[in-house]
Amino acid sequence: MKGIVFTEFLEMVENKYGIETVDKIITESNLESRGAYTSVGTYEFKELEILIKKLSQNTKITSQNLMHLYGIYFFDTLTKNYLNLFDHYKDALQLISGIEKHIHVEVRKMYPDAELPYFETHESSDSKLVIEYNSERAMYSFALGLIERTLDHYKENAKVIMKLLNNSGTRVLFTIIKNA
The missing domain is CATH 1.10.260 (434 Repressor (Amino-terminal Domain))
Incomplete structure (x- = not known):
């Protein structure tokens, strides 16, 4: 890591x-x-x-609550170091859905040995995103914190539903629904 x-x-x-x-x-x-x-x-x-x-x-x-707090905290590190990254996206859902195809591609260019989670988009629209988190590290609470801060950054009001797909937390489904 x-x-x-x-x-x-x-x-x-x-x-x-x-x-x-x-x-x-x-x-x-x-x-x-x-x-x-x-x-x-x-x-x-x-x-x-x-x-x-x-x-x-x-x-x-709890460890999961600490990981969540850390995800929220770590978002500010991203904005300090990679502020221009956020300019490429019009809203939070667009950024979050672009994690695998854009953001992680760029991270791997800078850190070829980085071991990143994999995100698979199941559903994407202007008001809803369903994305699956996959990682042997089970840092899903960290990911939740990042998602929540991304929504805050774009000043968007949305509901985030997190569903563990296995007991270990290595596969988690996040459903993000923007409030009208």
Whole structure:
């Protein structure tokens, strides 16, 4: 997993819970990397899982809720670093439906070794999008946070329905319906 995911996660933890919490979860986690991440490095996903589990234990917030909060937080990283990306899309549904065919194509050009989720569009119109998330990492709550912030970014009011297609959360169906 790309280092930016780790560095931004630790930045979020510091901003929301303080540097002491960052130090505590790193110390408690016994990580191979020892919590020393660079944004361009590549690290094992299990380290992020461990950090989230330790943060969950320290904050009493579920791991999935923390992943959701992180997805919301990470969106701001995308807008800071890739603001022109958002100019290519007229609305949130267009951007979200373009993840696989445009955004992930560009990400793979910059980071050929990036392991990204796969999104399959099942239905797309101006007012509704049904998209399936597929990833062995089961970061669907992170994806939900990104979807919600995308809607906020475009100032769109919509309902997001999330349905797990398997118990592990590696396949999830998102239905986004714009409110009239």
